[in-house]
Amino acid sequence: MTAAKRVTVRRAETRRRLLDAALDVFAAEGFGRTTVEQVCDHAGFTRGAFYSNFSSLDELFLAMWEERSAAMLDDVRTALGGVAEADPDAALRAAFHAIPVDDAWFRVTAEFTAHALRTPALRRVMAAREQAILDAVLPAVVAALARGGRRVPDETALGQALVAVHDGTSAQILLDPGDPAVRARREHLFFVVLNAYSTPSSPDRESEELP
Incomplete structure (x- = not known):
């Protein structure tokens, strides 16, 4: 060497x-x-x-976030691509379970987000990186919905709703980690949001809903 x-x-x-x-x-x-x-x-x-x-703890955290986000995106893409084309709901469920709920990471990101909200330049960096994550993962989610006969009229709205579901239900799970019903409700809400922010691709699918 x-x-x-x-x-x-x-x-x-x-x-x-x-x-x-x-x-x-x-x-x-x-x-x-x-x-x-x-x-x-x-x-x-x-x-x-x-x-x-x-150069700073801010830069260190952002490097940590970028690294963890990249790993999460790889896992989600793998989950979405690893299920048969004929079973898009299973692909979406697998992708959902590929997004981790980590106690330590949740605490750190919550505190850093509060810090960023007090720092305009840092807030813009955070917002841009959040959008980059959505831009990377949403096309695969939309494609899986399309395979199930549904289209997404507003991808931005869907992305924001999914982030809200993840962040809010993560807190609930971490506050009551031993309750399986909390995790079940989290999964149910994920599919409710997917259904609410998508519409049937054809009239004959109007009565069909995601699980």
């Missing part, structure tokens, strides 16, 4: 450890109370290692 490649590998490993450490510290301490020193201590690095990878 060349010296340059060793540096690249070491830098990637440092970045990985900083990201992992930050999630632990953010979840335990709260984003607003976390310092660069705490993240460095948890990762076993100095401030120099931190600032050679990130």
